[in-house]
Amino acid sequence: MNAMLIVAxxxxxxxxxxxxxxxxxxxxxxxxxxxxxxGCAFLELAEPxxxxxxVQLIQQGAKRITVVPYFLAQGTHVTDDIPQIVSTVQELxxxxxxxxTDYLGKSEMIPEVLLNVALK
Amino acid sequence: MNAMLIVAxxxxxxxxxxxxxxxxxxxxxxxxxxxxxxGCAFLELAEPxxxxxxVQLIQQGAKRITVVPYFLAQGTHVTDDIPQIVSTVQELxxxxxxxxTDYLGKSEMIPEVLLNVALK
Numbered sequence: 001m002n003a004m005l006i007v008a009x010x011x012x013x014x015x016x017x018x019x020x021x022x023x024x025x026x027x028x029x030x031x032x033x034x035x036x037x038x039g040c041a042f043l044e045l046a047e048p049x050x051x052x053x054x055v056q057l058i059q060q061g062a063k064r065i066t067v068v069p070y071f072l073a074q075g076t077h078v079t080d081d082i083p084q085i086v087s088t089v090q091e092l093x094x095x096x097x098x099x100x101t102d103y104l105g106k107s108e109m110i111p112e113v114l115l116n117v118a119l120k
Numbered sequence: 121m122n123a124m125l126i127v128a129x130x131x132x133x134x135x136x137x138x139x140x141x142x143x144x145x146x147x148x149x150x151x152x153x154x155x156x157x158x159g160c161a162f163l164e165l166a167e168p169x170x171x172x173x174x175v176q177l178i179q180q181g182a183k184r185i186t187v188v189p190y191f192l193a194q195g196t197h198v199t200d201d202i203p204q205i206v207s208t209v210q211e212l213x214x215x216x217x218x219x220x221t222d223y224l225g226k227s228e229m230i231p232e233v234l235l236n237v238a239l240k
Contacts, residue, residue: 004238011195019193019225027231031239068238072192072224073139075131104192105139107237111147113229117222118124118188119151 003037003062005053007082008070010042017046020070037062040070043077043085050085054098064097072105123157123182125173127202128190130162137166140190157182160190163197163205170205174218184217192225 006027008020024040031038037060041053048056050067057065067086071078083100090098104110126147128140144160151158157180161173168176170187177185187206191198203220210218224230 006234006238008193009195011193013195013199016193016195023231023234027234027238030231030235034239066238068234070192070234072190073128073131073136075129075133075136079133101240102237104233104237107233109229109233109236111143111150113224113227113233114126114143114147114188114190115150116229117224117227118126118147118186119154120221 001037001061002035002064002066003039003057003060004031004035004066004068005050005057006038006040006068006070007050007053008040008042008046009077010044010046012045014046017042023070035066036060043081050082051089054086054089055093058093058096062096064099067098067100069100069103071103072110074103074105078103121157121181122155122184122186123159123177123180124151124155124186124188125170125177126158126160126188126190127170127173128160128162128166129197130164130166132165134166137162143190155186156180163201170202171209174206174209175213178213178216182216184219187218187220189220189223191223192230194223194225198223 028038148158161170
């Protein structure tokens with residue numbers, strides 16, 4: 001059973017965290033053929049934490065979890081923090097394979113998105 | 121004369137800030153018909169600051185500057201920090217109109233970008 005966890009930074013503004021939850025619901029229909037559960041989690045300032053988000057998916061039966069860093073730039077959160085957290089949880093749960101994809105800003109679609117926002 | 125300023129958070133990792141500079145160069149050809157100068161600036165941790173980035177464009181003759189927040193979620197940086205900085209610079213330079221566009225994460229293309237990254 002495959003699952004997906006969208007990992008965002010988290011904000012003091014609950015409206016900002018709600019955006020991530022809405023996005024998670026929005027993409028779910030597109031991946032539910034291949035991913036039984038899709039969740040979101042936050043590095044800081046909001047719940048669930050990444051650890052909790054992963055463990056919840058494992059408890060729901062996930063044998064493979066795809067962690068998608070919802071970050072634009074490859075800062076320390078993407079290079080260090082998220083991999084460290086995932087590595088710690090992975091050691092505690094060897095029966096589930098946890099993989100981290102590229103961060104969002106790595107997509108080749110980003111210049112087009114920027115123009116879409118900037119020129120409208 | 122129109123100019124565009126892409127405003128990112130800024131990182132301790134210079135490679136991350138270089139990503140923004142590369143992106144700025146990448147989108148420039150697509151907007152230079154309508155924008156004589158395209159620059160980038162950082163809220164913190166990298167140079168130029170937003171203030172400096174705007175003033176440089178004004179010194180280059182910009183009469184209208186489009187500030188594009190390169191952020192994924194509508195956190196306090198997007199709702200408070202960037203508008204406050206822009207407002208302060210605007211008061212000091214009334215001869216140039218400074219407008220702030222939607223932040224990147226507001227684009228309706230984002231779910232597609234997420235799937236593009238998550239499923240590849």
